[in-house]
Amino acid sequence: MSEKMEYPYIExxxxxxxxxxxxxxxxxxVDRVEIKRRGSTPDGIQRNPDTKRISEIKKYALREDAVFPTPIIISCDGEIINTDTKTVSFTKHGSLGHILDGxxxxxxxxxxxxxxxxxxKLLVIFVTGTDVYSDATIFLTINSNQKPVPKSLIYDLFGISEERTEIKACHEIAKSLNSEKDSPLHNKIKMLGIKTSPTETISQSAFIDSLKPLVSSKGCFRAYYENERDDIILRILLSCFSALAKTFPxxxxxxxxxxxxxxxFGGLMKAMPQMFTAGAEQGSLTEEFFREIFERLRENLESRYLTLTKKDFQTSNDAMIKFSQLIIESI
Structure with missing residues (x-):
């Protein structure tokens, strides 16, 4: 029988x-805890490791004055919590659980x-009986206001929630546009804010930041969101981006x-309310409707000798507004 190890706890x-x-x-x-990574396992919540940070921690740990006063938080099997003896009790081998923080x-x-x-001697906090949403909630509570956590990862973790939210709806739309092979945005979105392919040109956080106002209380897609018709929002966006890709291949x-x-993308989303209103009045939000707008946009750009490059549109909010205004003028 394996020898038991017991540590008294404070509840x-x-x-x-x-x-x-x-x-x-x-x-x-440290060798007995698991790290479940987002993207590698369905219930993963952790970001990819920062090798530079790991090296710095190792170097720091070798100093004579090194201290680690903050807790390691672990989601564990409730069986290791012995409420009779008020101890965390386990054998010398096997996993103690997976890391939520640290x-x-x-x-x-x-x-x-x-x-x-x-x-x-490390301060360790165990939590039991958690599901993946609870794990993500604890992770976000600890990390959402700390700069090192990519915003795209935070948005992606919100997608775990079973509760319907604006962010989750936007997350699912982004995921569909990125994964569907017939989508003009196929493999163009960095779903965790980490570039894995040369084709990925927009981060998930930028996508959601631009789309979320359209499903908010005053957004043009609000009625679809409230009626849980995210499929219609997806179809409108597919029509729009397909028209854009064909007009400007x-x-x-x-x-x-x-x-x-x-x-x-941001400029296009800023112009979407006006395009949506015009299309609704015509009873058409099809690819053909958007194609007519973008053909006029092309003519508008050519008449002003503008190219869709940094030469004429710097990567800033002003450039985004400038592009959206050109689209609006073309409706």
Whole structure:
């Protein structure tokens, strides 16, 4: 029988759940926790590791004055919490659970020898009975106001929620536009804000930041959102982007042009309410309707000797507004 290890805990009861606080030597902890990454596993919440940060933590841990006073938070199997003895109790082998916060500290400490790890007694907080949404909520609560967490990852984690929200609706639309092979935005969106392909030219956060106002209380897509007809929003956007890609094929498929980048996409979304109103009045929001607008836009650009490049549209909010105004003039 495997020898049991026991650590007394302090119980913290809060409105959102109960937490079990204890201390453990790094040498007894860091090799026994899992890291579930977003994109690698369906219930993953952690961002990709920052190798530079891990190296810096290792280097820091070797200093004589090194301290790690903040807790490692772990989602665990409730069986290791022994409420009779008020201890966290487990055998010397096997996983203790997966990390909700502290992955870089753990990865940095893993680079040390067991003797070096044993110098650090770590504050550890266990939480039990969580599902992936609870894990994501805890992760976001800790990290959403800290700069190192990419905004795209935060938006992606909101997509885990079973509750219907504006951000989740926008997330699902972005995911569909990016994944559908017939979509003009196929593989053009960096879904976690991390570029994995040369074709990805707009981040998920930029996409959602531009689309969300259209489904908000005063947005032109609000009625569809309230009636849970996100499929109609998706069809309108597909028609719009298909028309844009066919009208400006060279510009659409070139990384040197702004159309499929933040400036182009943001400008298009700023002009969408006016295009939507015009299309609704005509009873048409088809690809043909948008194609007529973009043909006039092309003529408008040519008459002013403007190209859809940084030469005439700097990557700034002013350029986004300038592009949206040109679209509006072409309706």
């Amino acid at each position: 913290l009861e809060q409105p959102g759940g109960t937490f079990y606080v204890t201390t453990m030597l790094a040498s007894e902890l 992955q870089h500290r753990v990865l940095g400490l893993q680079q040390l020898t067991k003797e070096q790890q044993a110098k650090f 060279t510009e659409w498929n070139s990384n040197n042009h702004l159309l499929a980048k933040t400036v182009g």
